[in-house]
Amino acid sequence: MAGSPEPAVQVRELRVVRGGRAVLDGLSLDIARGSVTGLLGPSGCGKTTLMRSIVGVQKTAGGRVTVLGRPAGDARLRRRVGYVTQAPSVYSDLTVAENLRYFAAVLGVPRADAERVAAQVGLRGRERDVVGRLSGGQHARVSLAAALLGEPELLVLDEPTVGLDPVLRRELWDLFHRLAGAGATLLISSHVMDEATRCDHLLLMRDGAIIADDTPAALLARTGAREIEQAFLALVEEDQRPDTATGTGTSAGVSGSDRSEPAKEASR
Numbered sequence: 001m002a003g004s005p006e007p008a009v010q011v012r013e014l015r016v017v018r019g020g021r022a023v024l025d026g027l028s029l030d031i032a033r034g035s036v037t038g039l040l041g042p043s044g045c046g047k048t049t050l051m052r053s054i055v056g057v058q059k060t061a062g063g064r065v066t067v068l069g070r071p072a073g074d075a076r077l078r079r080r081v082g083y084v085t086q087a088p089s090v091y092s093d094l095t096v097a098e099n100l101r102y103f104a105a106v107l108g109v110p111r112a113d114a115e116r117v118a119a120q121v122g123l124r125g126r127e128r129d130v131v132g133r134l135s136g137g138q139h140a141r142v143s144l145a146a147a148l149l150g151e152p153e154l155l156v157l158d159e160p161t162v163g164l165d166p167v168l169r170r171e172l173w174d175l176f177h178r179l180a181g182a183g184a185t186l187l188i189s190s191h192v193m194d195e196a197t198r199c200d201h202l203l204l205m206r207d208g209a210i211i212a213d214d215t216p217a218a219l220l221a222r223t224g225a226r227e228i229e230q231a232f233l234a235l236v237e238e239d240q241r242p243d244t245a246t247g248t249g250t251s252a253g254v255s256g257s258d259r260s261e262p263a264k265e266a267s268r
């Protein structure tokens with residue numbers, strides 16, 4: 001793994017309260033530069049909340065989040081951090097090219113960058129298509145392309161492969177590794193455990209806490225499990241705490257799809 005000694009992201013004692021409940025309560029972690037880090041855990045465990053805190057759109061109740069040497073959300077990070085939410089974040093009534101040129105203008109990056117990112121996500125030749133008429137996978141790739149504008153040093157991707165077919169998923173994971181190979185840092189959430197093996201490093205999350213922070217191989221070795229899903233279950237047992245009345249994390253319950261406007265949400 002490439003990297004300078006200073007991590008791309010440092011989270012210290014992060015506390016976030018949402019809906020009157022501590023969703024993250026004293027969470028600390030580092031994310032190494034030039035790595036593909038997977039953030040895995042059951043629905044509702046706090047993955048999106050952590051990502052929002054790193055991007056700087058989540059109101060926090062305590063602790064510190066440092067991104068590329070600056071406080072999360074610092075205006076100077078705007079062009080250095082790309083974020084793809086779970087909900088579509090591009091205009092469905094515009095074409096692929098119109099969307100990408102618009103976001104390039106907002107970011108102040110050269111117009112030609114729109115073509116580069118369209119090619120990077122495999123949308124060459126679809127630039128004139130209206131986004132609303134693309135398939136789900138193509139639509140997701142337009143959001144990803146928009147996040148790649150300006151070559152951000154940190155990419156935070158919230159479930160970027162959900163609902164995509166296996167071929168496309170593999171292509172995207174190959175792209176993620178190419179980006180990391182070129183020096184970018186990627187934080188990618190998923191609740192599909194089989195994607196874990198594609199990551200350089202894993203953060204396993206449960207009930208708002210990080211229960212493991214290691215490489216996939218080290219996690220398998222430590223738990224004696226053959227697959228990350230089994231390793232996760234072994235770690236949950238190891239980590240059993242008395243205050244887990246909210247459940248251990250099947251995908252029941254929380255949809256995690258409450259992506260409202262950052263400004264609105266930040267007041268919560």
Ligand SMILES: Nc1ncnc2c1ncn2[C@@H]1O[C@H](COP(=O)(O)OP(=O)(O)OP(=O)(O)O)[C@@H](O)[C@H]1O
Nearest residue numbers: 018019023042043044045046047048049254255256
């Ligand atoms: N807008 C909100 N208001 C109040 N509580 C919220 C809000 N959004 C999320 N929560 C709470 O925060 C917890 C963590 O939600 P979050 O979206 O971070 O989970 P997640 O791990 O990303 O889930 P998923 O995998 O389903 O996207 C949820 O269990 C929920 O109780």
